[in-house]
Amino acid sequence: MLKRIITIMALLCVAVIAVKAQEVKKPRMYVEYFTEADGVEEANSDKVRQAVMAALNKTKRFELVDQDAEYSMKKEEERRTDEKAMSDEKSRTQTITAAGHDYILGGNVLACSVKSEQKDGKTMYSCVLNYSVTVTEVATSTTVASATFDHSPSGIGGTVGKLLDLSDSKDKAIASAVNMIASDIENFLIKEFPLESTIVPMDYEVKKDKLVKCYINLGSDHGVKKGDYFSVLAPSVRAGRTTYSEIGKMKVEEVVDGTMSQCKVVQGDKKIFTAMEAFQALDEAAQKQQPLKVKATIAPLFSL
Template sequence: MKKLFVMAAMLLSVVGSMAQEGKQMVLVEKFVNKSSANDAVANTLQQSIVSGLVGTKRLDVVDAATMVDLPTVKNDLLVYLNENGIGWMVEGILNSVSSAKKSMTISGKTSYYYEGNVNYTLTLINTESGFTVISETLTDSSTGDSETEAITAAANDAKKRMERFVQNNFKVEATIKALDEVDAKKGVKTCYVSIGSDMGVEKGQIFEVFAQIQVAGENVDRKIGEVKVLEVVSGTMSRCSTKDGGPAIKNAFENQQKITVRSRAKKDVLGGFGGLIKL
C-alpha cells in the first residue's frame, strides 16, 4: 500500500508538470502474449508502440512495464489512472507470429533470408468513461537473416503506425494568434496558430477548417476550407497558408465564430488515422 501511495504521488507530480504543456497522458498497458512466440516478442512490440507514441511529441506516455503495484482489476485501474490525470489507456495483444524462409536470385547468385510477421490488436480506452474508442487488429512484416531477427524487426516496425494513430484519436486545441496575409477578394491567405513543434506539428500538414453555426438551436460545425502548415515557427506557433475557403475563413474570424481545424489523415500502406485541432 505504501508503494501505491508513493507511486500516486509521483504520478500527480508528473501530471502537474505535463499539464502545463497541454499534452494528454496515455498509459501503455503491459501487452498480453497469445501467440506461440516467447514473451520477448510481446515486450519488443510494446516498447515499439511506446517509442512510436513518444516520437509523435503529441502525448505524454507512461509505460506500465516500468511501474509496480498498479491495480490489477481493470475497472479499478481505469479509476486510478483517471484520478491521477491519465485519460487514456492502450491495451495490446500479440495474437500470432509467423516466419518463412525466402530466396532471392540476383545475377545468378541465390541468397536466402527470412520474412517475419506479427499480428496484434491495439485497443484505446478512455479512462473516465471506460469506453473503447478504437480497437484495431494489425499485421507488420519485415525481413532478417534469421527467424528471430525477422520477427523482431517486424515488431519494431509497429512504431511507424503511431503517427496516424495519434492524429486520428487525440485532440489538440489551439487558437489563431493572428491573421497574416489577407486579400480583399481572396480572404485569408496566411495566418498564425498557437500550436507548433511541442505538439508534433510538421511542415506540410493539412487541416480541414470548420466554423460553428446554429441549426435549430444546436451548434453544428460546417466545413469552410483547408489550411496547410507552411512553417513551424516555434514550439507553440505555426504559420499556415489557405488552400481553400479564404473568404469564408476571413468572414468567420471577423464575426468571431468558433473555428475548428481538423487534421486530415495521410493515407499510406500502413493505414491511416486522423486528429483534431481547434482554432
C-alpha cells in the same frame, strides 16, 4: 541595492509562473504489459510494446507511465497475482485512478512470425506482424479507442510497399516490421485523438482572393511537426446552433514555437479566404463563438 535585487527576483518569479501557466497539460497514459497469442514469443511482444511507447512519446501527446516504472503500479501487479484479485477490475481501476492516470493503453500481439523464401539463391526472411491496441478512459472505465494493425499479404493495415520487406536475417525481418509501428500509432492518434484548434486571424497571406498561408494555434508543445496536415472547418449557424464543415486542407510548413505553426493551404484556398472574410466581418463576441477551426487529418497517400 537589496530592494533592486528583490524586485528582480519577483519579476523572475512572475515570469516563471507565466511560463508554467502556458505549458500544455498532457493527459497521463498508463501503458500496460501487452498480451500475446499462442506462438508469439514474449520477447517479440515486448518489442512491439516498446515500439508503440516510442511512437506515443514521439507525438508528445501524452505523459506516458510505463507499468515497469512506477512503484505503485508494481504493487498493483503484485496484487493482481492473487487469485481473488484477478477479476477485481473495479479495485484495479481505483488504484490506477488514485495514481492520477487518465487513460490505460493495452495491447495484444496476435501474430509475429517469420517466413523464409529463396531469392537469387539466397534465403531471405519477412515478418508478418498483427497486433491490436485498446485505450480505456479511467474515469468512466469505457473503451474510447481501439484498432488492429495487420501487416501481412492479406492485411489491410500497415505501410504500403512494406508488407513483405525481405531481410537477410530473422532479427532484421522482425525489426523491419516493428519499424512500421510508428506510422500506425501516429495515424491511430490522428483518427481517435485528433488535435483541434483555431486559425490565427491575422498575418495571413492572400493572393487573388485565395488564402495562401496562415498561422494556427498549435505548435511543438502539442507534437505538431513540419509536414502535418490539418482540415479547415468553417462555422455555419442553423436554428441557433453553430455547426462546422470541412472547406479545405493545409499543411504545416514551419513550427514557429510551442503554440504556433505556419501552414500552406493545399486545398480549398478560395473557400478558406471567403470564410476568413466572413469571420473578420463578425463582432468580437461572435468571433469567439464562431472561430475558424483546424483539425488534424491523415496525410494523403501522395502528399502534396
